[in-house]
Amino acid sequence: MTDIKNDLLISKRLITWYEVNKRDLPWRHSRDPYVIWISEVILQQTRVAQGLDYFHRFVGRFPDIDTLAQASEDEVLRYWEGLGYYSRARNLHAAARYMAEHYGGRFPQSYEEVRALKGIGDYTAAAIVSFAWDLPYAVVDGNVYRVLARLLGIDTPIDTSEGKKQFGEAATLLLSPDYPGLHNQAIMELGALVCTPRNPQCEACPLSDLCLAYARHEALLYPVKQGKTKSRTRYFHYFHIIYKGKTWIHKREADDIWKGLYEFPLVETAAPADWAELVRCKEVALLFEGCGGVRIAKISRTIKHVLSHQVLLAVYYVIEVESEGYLSKHYLQVDADSLEQYAFPRLIHKLRATLSDSQ
Ligand code: SF4
Numbered sequence: 001m002t003d004i005k006n007d008l009l010i011s012k013r014l015i016t017w018y019e020v021n022k023r024d025l026p027w028r029h030s031r032d033p034y035v036i037w038i039s040e041v042i043l044q045q046t047r048v049a050q051g052l053d054y055f056h057r058f059v060g061r062f063p064d065i066d067t068l069a070q071a072s073e074d075e076v077l078r079y080w081e082g083l084g085y086y087s088r089a090r091n092l093h094a095a096a097r098y099m100a101e102h103y104g105g106r107f108p109q110s111y112e113e114v115r116a117l118k119g120i121g122d123y124t125a126a127a128i129v130s131f132a133w134d135l136p137y138a139v140v141d142g143n144v145y146r147v148l149a150r151l152l153g154i155d156t157p158i159d160t161s162e163g164k165k166q167f168g169e170a171a172t173l174l175l176s177p178d179y180p181g182l183h184n185q186a187i188m189e190l191g192a193l194v195c196t197p198r199n200p201q202c203e204a205c206p207l208s209d210l211c212l213a214y215a216r217h218e219a220l221l222y223p224v225k226q227g228k229t230k231s232r233t234r235y236f237h238y239f240h241i242i243y244k245g246k247t248w249i250h251k252r253e254a255d256d257i258w259k260g261l262y263e264f265p266l267v268e269t270a271a272p273a274d275w276a277e278l279v280r281c282k283e284v285a286l287l288f289e290g291c292g293g294v295r296i297a298k299i300s301r302t303i304k305h306v307l308s309h310q311v312l313l314a315v316y317y318v319i320e321v322e323s324e325g326y327l328s329k330h331y332l333q334v335d336a337d338s339l340e341q342y343a344f345p346r347l348i349h350k351l352r353a354t355l356s357d358s359q
Pocket of ligand 1: 147150151194195196200201202203205206207208209211212213214219
């Protein structure tokens with residue numbers, strides 16, 4: 001690893017490059033911490049192109065902390081529907097309510113208070129306070145890890161506590177004391193546009209003559225990661241059950257994926273299972289208890305849905321029954337044509353798009 005001695009030079013070059021090359025994104029026209037917060041949370045796990053629409057819709061409907069705080073969680077989740085990582089929306093809502101109650105509907109103005117809000121980690125807190133008020137807190141996101149690892153030749157794995165500490169210190173040492181907000185945005189933008197994971201444009205980089213990895217032709221060796229988290233496979237079977245124009249859904253409440261979203265009755269199995277195997281399963285028998293005749297109207301094909309540490313293999317059945325039976329006591333009955341009022345995981349929309357008539 002190189003010594004960090006060109007700190008101000010690096011920062012000046014970053015900012016000069018940024019002023020000319022930055023993308024024109026709507027949240028960059030604002031220093032309102034609320035707008036910055038919403039954009040940062042949307043962009044945490046979402047590409048800019050996909051996040052833009054969500055940002056406009058979300059801020060259009062919830063333009064400030066108080067409006068967000070007064071909305072129901074169901075409505076907030078509906079505006080988040082399809083973005084994934086729904087805990088982000090639940091946390092936004094909870095933090096807005098907290099600020100409405102404890103800070104008069106305004107953002108607190110210290111890093112520590114912002115960092116203490118629900119769902120706000122080191123990165124988001126640093127982004128909010130530096131972009132909005134130029135407080136000297138360095139952001140370290142995936143782009144910054146990559147730029148710093150290459151520029152300074154840091155080979156400590158970024159997914160270790162030692163790595164996080166080292167990169168945090170390096171980012172702080174390089175931070176411009178005069179323009180921390182601009183500096184932070186510039187280094188992230190360089191990582192997003194120039195120092196990209198697989199195809200860094202070193203010839204166009206304002207830091208190339210200072211960059212250790214470039215000098216060694218080793219850019220693609222950085223950043224170093226220790227290891228991948230194993231992912232687990234789950235088998236989901238959804239039952240969209242129809243009786244006299246009604247169907248049944250429920251809200252996911254457990255501390256699992258998609259908490260707060262709605263779904264159709266779900267049976268999860270430990271291995272793949274077709275209908276013949278499912279009907280022998282206790283949960284399925286219980287679900288259709290008292291429903292009289294059961295007729296499969298449509299079946300989706302199996303859809304693979306990949307989450308950060310899980311792979312879901314899911315099938316969706318549309319089933320007509322002759323009576324409500326067990327369903328009426330354990331699920332929420334809704335009109336079949338009112339489903340758009342509820343926020344569903346994107347997987348359900350994908351499954352519904354593949355429905356075909358049962359043979
Ligand atoms: Fe990244 Fe290449 Fe610039 Fe180094 S010279 S910071 S590897 S783009």
